[in-house]
Every structure is written in C-alpha cells, then in structure tokens.
Amino acid sequence: MEYIEIVYQIRTPEGEVSAFAESVMVEQSIETPLTVAQRYPFVREHMLGQIRSLTPDGEGGYRAVIALPTITASVDAAQFLNVLYGNASLHEEVVFLDFELPASVRDRFSGPRFGIEGLRRLTGAYDRPLTCTALKPVGLTVTELADLCRRFAEGGIDFIKDDHYLGDHPFCPFEERVRACQQAVNDVAERTGHRAVYVPNLSGTPDEVFRQAAFAQNEGVGAVMAAPMLLGLPFFYQLVRDHLDVPVLAHPSFAGATRVAERTLLGKIFRLYGADAVIFANYGGRFSSSQETCAGIATTLRAEWGAVRPAMPVPAGGMSAQRSAELTAFFGIDTMLLVGGSLLEAGEALTERTRDFMLSVEQAALEQAKA
Amino acid sequence: MEYIEIVYQIRTPEGEVSAFAESVMVEQSIETPLTVAQRYPFVREHMLGQIRSLTPDGEGGYRAVIALPTITASVDAAQFLNVLYGNASLHEEVVFLDFELPASVRDRFSGPRFGIEGLRRLTGAYDRPLTCTALKPVGLTVTELADLCRRFAEGGIDFIKDDHYLGDHPFCPFEERVRACQQAVNDVAERTGHRAVYVPNLSGTPDEVFRQAAFAQNEGVGAVMAAPMLLGLPFFYQLVRDHLDVPVLAHPSFAGATRVAERTLLGKIFRLYGADAVIFANYGGRFSSSQETCAGIATTLRAEWGAVRPAMPVPAGGMSAQRSAELTAFFGIDTMLLVGGSLLEAGEALTERTRDFMLSVEQAALEQAKA
Numbered sequence: 014m015e016y017i018e019i020v021y022q023i024r025t026p027e028g029e030v031s032a033f034a035e036s037v038m039v040e041q042s043i044e045t046p047l048t049v050a051q052r053y054p055f056v057r058e059h060m061l062g063q064i065r066s067l068t069p070d071g072e073g074g075y076r077a078v079i080a081l082p083t084i085t086a087s088v089d090a091a092q093f094l095n096v097l098y099g100n101a102s103l104h105e106e107v108v109f110l111d112f113e114l115p116a117s118v119r120d121r122f123s124g125p126r127f128g129i130e131g132l133r134r135l136t137g138a139y140d141r142p143l144t145c146t147a148l149k150p151v152g153l154t155v156t157e158l159a160d161l162c163r164r165f166a167e168g169g170i171d172f173i174k175d176d177h178y179l180g181d182h183p184f185c186p187f188e189e190r191v192r193a194c195q196q197a198v199n200d201v202a203e204r205t206g207h208r209a210v211y212v213p214n215l216s217g218t219p220d221e222v223f224r225q226a227a228f229a230q231n232e233g234v235g236a237v238m239a240a241p242m243l244l245g246l247p248f249f250y251q252l253v254r255d256h257l258d259v260p261v262l263a264h265p266s267f268a269g270a271t272r273v274a275e276r277t278l279l280g281k282i283f284r285l286y287g288a289d290a291v292i293f294a295n296y297g298g299r300f301s302s303s304q305e306t307c308a309g310i311a312t313t314l315r316a317e318w319g320a321v322r323p324a325m326p327v328p329a330g331g332m333s334a335q336r337s338a339e340l341t342a343f344f345g346i347d348t349m350l351l352v353g354g355s356l357l358e359a360g361e362a363l364t365e366r367t368r369d370f371m372l373s374v375e376q377a378a379l380e381q382a383k384a
Numbered sequence: 385m386e387y388i389e390i391v392y393q394i395r396t397p398e399g400e401v402s403a404f405a406e407s408v409m410v411e412q413s414i415e416t417p418l419t420v421a422q423r424y425p426f427v428r429e430h431m432l433g434q435i436r437s438l439t440p441d442g443e444g445g446y447r448a449v450i451a452l453p454t455i456t457a458s459v460d461a462a463q464f465l466n467v468l469y470g471n472a473s474l475h476e477e478v479v480f481l482d483f484e485l486p487a488s489v490r491d492r493f494s495g496p497r498f499g500i501e502g503l504r505r506l507t508g509a510y511d512r513p514l515t516c517t518a519l520k521p522v523g524l525t526v527t528e529l530a531d532l533c534r535r536f537a538e539g540g541i542d543f544i545k546d547d548h549y550l551g552d553h554p555f556c557p558f559e560e561r562v563r564a565c566q567q568a569v570n571d572v573a574e575r576t577g578h579r580a581v582y583v584p585n586l587s588g589t590p591d592e593v594f595r596q597a598a599f600a601q602n603e604g605v606g607a608v609m610a611a612p613m614l615l616g617l618p619f620f621y622q623l624v625r626d627h628l629d630v631p632v633l634a635h636p637s638f639a640g641a642t643r644v645a646e647r648t649l650l651g652k653i654f655r656l657y658g659a660d661a662v663i664f665a666n667y668g669g670r671f672s673s674s675q676e677t678c679a680g681i682a683t684t685l686r687a688e689w690g691a692v693r694p695a696m697p698v699p700a701g702g703m704s705a706q707r708s709a710e711l712t713a714f715f716g717i718d719t720m721l722l723v724g725g726s727l728l729e730a731g732e733a734l735t736e737r738t739r740d741f742m743l744s745v746e747q748a749a750l751e752q753a754k755a
Contacts (some may be wrong), residue, residue, distance in 0.1 A: 043521035044547060046725045055555070056523035085522055088551035089588035095548060099614065103701075105664045150414035151456055152427035176415060177466065181458035183640040184426065217460035218622035219590040240477035243462040243470065245616010251589035266470035294474045330474070354417045 015115045016080035018065065019097060019316050022108040024074040030067065034077045037107060038062040040197035042081055059084055076110070087118050090247040090286070095174055095290045097282075111277050119285070119319055126253070127260040127289040128322030129315065129347050135210055135235055135260065136171045142337075142346050142380030144371060145212075145262075145327060147353035148194070149176035151357035155185055159193035161363070164358070166201035166209035168367020172349065173198065177264045181221070187213070188228055210235035212262055228257045236289075240264040246286050253287030262327065263288035277304050280313025283324070290325035295340075298331030304326045304343070311344050325349050334370040335372055342384075350374060387451035388489060389436065389652055391470060391482040395445040401438065408478060409433040411471045419537070424532050430455055447481070452488050455626050458528055461618035461657070465652050466651075480616045490656070490690055497624070498631040498660040499631040500686065501694030506581055506606055506631065507542045511747030513708075513717050515742060516583075516633075516698060518724035519565070520547035526556055529562035532734070536727070537572035537580035538739020543720065544569065545609050546585035548635045552592070558584070559599055566603045581606035583633055590619055596625045607660075613649075624658030634659035635699065651684025661696035661720055666711075669702030675714070682715050696720050705741040712748035713755075721745060 019041070025033045041051045042062045050056045065078040086096035125131075133139050146165050148158045158174040158179075165173045173194070182188040196213045202208035213229050215222045216238055222244065229237055236259050243247040243266050253261055263283045268275075275293070282292050291314055296304045311326035328340060329351035339348055352370060359366035390412070396404045413433045416497040421427045436449040457467035469480040496502075504510050518747045519529045529550075536544045541702060544565070544679050565582045573579035586593045586608055593615065600608055607630050612620040614637050624632055633678045634654045639646075646664070654662050662685055667675045682697035700722035711721055723741060730737035 042549075044725075045521035046729055047729075049520050049728045050523075052731070053521070053524060053528070055393065055525075056521050060521060061521035084553070084555075085549050085551070088553050089592060091589075091611070092589045093636050094614050095587070095611070099611070100665075100701075101547065102638050103636060119614045150421050150424070150427050150431060152414065152415035152421075152431040153424060154426070157424070164522050178413075178415065178463070179469065180456070180463045182455070182459050182653070190753060216466070217463045218462075218618045218624060218625075220461060220626070222462075222618075240462070240470070241465070243465050243616070243618070245619045246616070247589045247593075247614070248616045248619040252592060254589075255591070265474060266466050267473050279704065294471075298466075330471075354415075354420060357420045358417055360420075360423070 015083045015117060016063070017083055017086055017115070017118060018113040019079050019081060019109070020111040021077045021079065021101065022070060022074050022110050023077050024106045030075050031047055032111060033106065033324070034064050034067050034075070034079070036063055037077070037101055037104065038079050038081075040084070041079065041096060044100065048076040061383055083115060083118050088119055090250040095245060109277065110279070118173070119321060122285045123254065123287065124285055124321035125287060125324045129325045130322070132289060132325050132349070133277040138171060138345065140382070141375050142158065142341050142344070143171045143325065144374055145172035145174060145349050145351040145356065145357050146170050146367070147174050147176050147351070148179070149353060151176055151178035153181070153185065155189045155193045158190060159197045160184065161357070162194045163201055164199040164209065164363045165196045166206065166366050167216055168364045169207055169371040170209055170367050172210045172212055172236065174212035174262060176242060177198040177238070177266055178219060179214050187225055191229050191232050191234065199233070212236045212238050215239045215252070216243070219251070222248075222252060225257050226252060230258055234259060234318045236260040236375055238262040238264055241283055241286060241288065242267040246282065250286045252370060260289035261287065262290045262292060264292050265294065276309035276313045281312045284314055285321065288324055290327050290329040292329045294330040295328030295332060297336070300330075308343070309349065315347055323347070329350050334366065334373065337370065337373040338377040338380065340373065341381050346378050346381060385430065386454045386486045386487070386488060387466065388454055388457055389484040390450050390452060390471065392448045392450065393481050394444050394448050394481040397478045401446050403434050404477065405438050405450070406444070408448070408472055409435055409450050409452070412450065412467060412525060413456070415471065420484060420489070421449055426694045427440050454486060458489050458492055461621040465617060467685055474751065477493070478541040480648065483652070487690055490692060492660060493692070494625065495656055495657045496658060496690035496752065499561040500692070500696045502630055502722070503660060503696050509542060511717065511753070512746050513626060513712050513715070514542045514696065514720040515655055516543035516545055516559040516720050516722040517541050517727050517738070518545050518547050518722070520724060520728070522547055522549035522553070524556065526560045526564045528657045529556065529561060530568045532728070533565040533582060534568040534572055535734045536571045537736050538576065539735045540742040541738050542576055542578055543581045543607065544753065545583035545633060548585055548611060548637055550585050551587045558596055559703065562603050562605065570604070576602045583607045583609050586610045586623070587614070590622070593619075593623060594627050594656070597623060599741070601629055609633040610656055611637040612657060612659065613638040631660035632658065633663060635663050643648055646683045647680035648691070651681045654684055654720065656692065659695055661698050662681030663698040663700045663722060666703060668707070671701075679714070682719065686718060694718070698722050705744065708741065708744040709748040709751065712745065712752050717749050717752060
C-alpha cells in the first residue's frame, strides 16, 4: 500500500501531543470514530494512516510525520489538498510544513509544461538570470500601458507582465489591452530584433479566465500570469492542463502562507499544479521575508523531482534594478529577476534604465560564472 | 467616489505603524511608488486609497481601517479577493479582520439563492433547528453508503451530506453513489412520507465539478456541498451562479490555511459568494474554536445585509447528538445541527439514535420557544 507522507508542526503540551497527532491522522483520513471505521474491513485495511514519527522540533512544538494512504488524495485536484491540509488547517495548533509523494501520485500531475528550460528557450538567454517587469499602476489606459510595454521592450527586457490588479476594467478592457501590448512587443521585435514576452494577467471565474486564455493565445502572447490562490488550485490546474499552450507565471496573491510553509505552498504545490515560474516576496524589499525562506522556495522549485520539470523562481516585491549582482550571487542564474516600480520611476528615461538593468544582469552573470 | 472599507490588524512597533499602514494601502491599490502613480491624473483621482483610522487594538497591535476604491475590486470575483487581502496576506504583520461594502458592490453578488428561508422550505421545518448528518467514512461502498442513507432518512433527519473525503473514487464512483443515495431517500419518502435531503459532495476541477453538479441535479438531489477554499472562491462563485438550481452547503476544508478572521471568511465571504449554509468547526468538539468565534460566525451569517439573504450556520466537528439543547440555546433555532460520528457509533441502532436526535432537537426548540 502506498502513502503520502505529510509533515506537520504540532503545538500542544507534551502530555497531549501523542493523542493530538493521532486525532489529526484520523481527521485527515476517515474523520470518523475509530470504533465505527473498524467495522468495515476495506476501511480498516486501506484508509487508515500511520504516525511515522513525532519528535520535538526545538521550537517548543513537535514535528509529526503522518503517512496517509494515496487512495483518497489521488482522486482529484481538490481532494489532494483536502488530504494534505483540509480540516487540519482548522486546528490552530497545526502548521503544514511539507509532504513527500510516491512517484505514482507525483506522476499524476504533469507539473510545469515548460519550466526553466522552456522559459529560457522562449527568450534565447541561457547564461544569465531572466528578467521581468510589470505594467502598472492599475488605472492606466490601454494606450499608456502599451507605451510602457514598448519602452520596456526597447530596453531589452525578457518578460513584461501585467500588474496583478489588471482585470477586465472598463477603463482598460482585457482584449484591447492584450492586443495593444502584444502589438507593441511585436513592433519592437520587427524594428530591433528583440522579442520581449508580454504576459497578460488572467482573472475571474473559470469561464472568464478560459475565455481570456483563448483570446490572449490567439493574439500570440508568449506566456500568461495567474494567481493560483485567488483562483483556487483545482481551477488553476485545469487552466494549465486544458487551456494553455504557453508558460504560466504564478502570482502569490492571497497565498498568505503563515500556516503553510512557503517553500511547500509556493515551491512544491504551485509547481506540481503546473506553474512554470513562481513569483514570491523576496527579502530586502517591501516584504519581511527572510533569506532562508527565499532560498528555500528557490531550491524547492528547482529540485530534482522525477519527471516534474524544475520551475523558475521569481523573487519580487520592491526589488531595485541595482540589486542584480547581489540577487544573482544569491539565487544563481536560474532565476527571473522581477523589477517593476524601480524601473518605472525613471519616467521618460524608462528605456535607458531598462537597458542599464539588462547590462547589470549580464555583468552579474559573467561575474557569477567566474566565481 | 465609492470605497470598500477593509479592517486589518497590523502588528508593528508604534514608531513604524503609520508608514506601514500607508505601505499596505499602496500595496492593495496601485502597488507602485507614489511618485510614479502621481504622474497619471486618472490614477491619482480614482485609484488611491485612504487610511480612515489607525488605533491601538489593546492586544499589542493596531486596528487599521483602510478605504480602497471599488473600481478595481468590483471587476471580477478574483480581483475582489485580491483587493481585500491579496498581497497584504504576504505581510506576516497583517491579519485581515473585516470589510464593509457599499451597496453597489455588495449587490453585484447574488449571495445565497436560498438561504435560511429556502432551506426551511425544503424541509418544511420552521420552528426548530434543522439537522444534518454525514455519510462516512470514506472507503465504504455505494451499497454501504446508500444503506446508511436509508437508515438516517428513516430516523427522520433533514439533511444527509456526503463526507468531504468522498470524491469520484473507483471503490465508490460519484454517479453510482449519487444515484443510489438519492434512490434511498426517495424510497423512504414513499414509504414514510419523510423526505430527507441527500447532499452529495462536489470535488475536482471546474469541468469535473460542473459535470457532477449537472448529474446530481438531474438525479433529483435537493442540495449539494462544496468546499470554497479547496475549489477556489471564483470557481465556487461560478458553480453557484451558473450551475446550481439547488442550495449549496459550504464546507470549511482548507479555510484555516489563511490568516483571515473566521467570521469574515466563513461568515461574510462564503455568504457573499453564494453559500446557503456554512459548516464551521464548533466549540466543544474536535476543534479548539471558542464560543466567541462560533457566535461571531453565526451572527455574521444571519446579519441583515441589504438584499443578501441570511445563510444558515452549521456548527459541526465532533458534535454529539446529546448536545441539542445546549446548542439550540446557544445558537437559536436558525441553525443546522450537523452530527455524524455520534450517530454512526450506534451501529445497528442507527435509525433509532437518529430518531432520538430528532426528538431532542424538537424538545430543545420547544424549550427555546418557552424561554
């Protein structure tokens, strides 16, 4: 019989932790008194979990490794989450730290369809970090956004993503915006030979998002962005599997992950559900993320994991264009550096500042190669 | 100009809290340096938020009321969440406590289509709490589940919901299960006149869930269950709006993963997105919820809110059938009491214990009416 191993942090007093871990194991499998479950041979033999280990974690809590049968988790993309941390999330004493899948379950997910290698192929850049910027703020007209897009493309940037607040607004309708921005990168490509990848943001209900995906791809966009936790992971999963032929950048909005370890939610689950690149709040910017958390997310996204392709880490959130060297040294070159406001502050000099940013990234990669 | 008022708890030192609140306001609106935003008149006039108040909360943090323009939030069901607590969720210093909507935004959502009144109409019970039980554990065959369903129905219970671990399993396929369980309640209705409402669990990607919804309704089920946080709220929203003609019970699985005050997530957001009844982890059972939290959820679900119908609170999670009087006194009669394991423990005496439970609920309602 095969099991998913789930690692929880449990914060209860020492005298209660064994019974509590047992109750969490029951909650995440049969959710029924054991006396009831024992009556049914199939349930007794196939549905019960095991506590593999329960050890003090050195932080006043316990680290519990609970093995749950794959039979429930593997039935659909919502049940998978349900078994990992469904009702257990309702126990404030329980934090979801990590999980390990047997190959049979892992391989039910296709994971990133492009991953790091596919994103590099799209840009032709193999020996430096990839770069990304954002079209913002929300409130700009289609013409203003397309103009920013053109100037970023002229500056040589790799990816130009919509701000995640860009929806299908009356003052900036999705279809007009996508057409104009894609046209802008096409024009620059014709004139200069540099083809930036425009990445529209998809947002709404399944019917709206699937329609947006079809429209954008028909217009020739090279990638799209979506926020898996805003949309819902099973919805994101179907978007990727059934509606996309281009890579997808995952945005972390609503992922507010204090009760799921960030490296697990963003690094493993987003990747498993198909994100080719995952944006996260980096250290030293607007967010208080630690270097350790960021390194953990990046390492997890790129870790060997059977046939699941590595996904591209995208540190973001108030990054300045001056940090190319530091961030390249920290994350290595299999990274996409996302810099928005710091470029936009250049105003009329946007193209030039973008060019400087690209030069600094190339320089950083050279230094990294020498080191 | 209209605003959504959002209440956050902010946990930063006193000297930093003003600047931090300002940065959260920017994060949740333009997410761009103010110097950049100021260049665009439309952005300056229509996209910026305001800090309405910032006061110590007596718990070592601050209560910030931030007003954000409705223009972004109201564009789709994902952007609404994005504006409420998208990137702000990535700040570990920020907890999302509450929000107030202007009527124009609130009325874009249809909310519960049936609500408390519609659920009562379905059962014909107007003067006592409604009752609900669960078909479980996962691992039972279709025949075993249908047999439980029949016996619960014979016991006179109002609603019989699938366990939330019931997916489209090979050992218990969705379509066979729904057909057999609905047949079981139909048979009991013919024989006894009591028509219990069977509530199948919908789970999976949008295409799977929409197909399940169509099948179940075609079989004549009286309601369905889904977990909005597992599916994703915009997906849940479309399910309710476009694919359901029967009431929906919202299951809280995965809802504890976010740092959102429970009364707000379960009480306001689930209701706004269309849940007719909302299951939550009750005090005094398997979960450590406080009475205050539970009362808050119930009060919020039932509060007057313009044209948004009141939704039914469903306390659950290790409730015993012996607590009818206490729970009815605590929650009042506009409540659905969900008791699963405590009935299932009766084994062969399931029908009788269910009958006893129903009698205790009727008795509790009588006492409540006298009090």
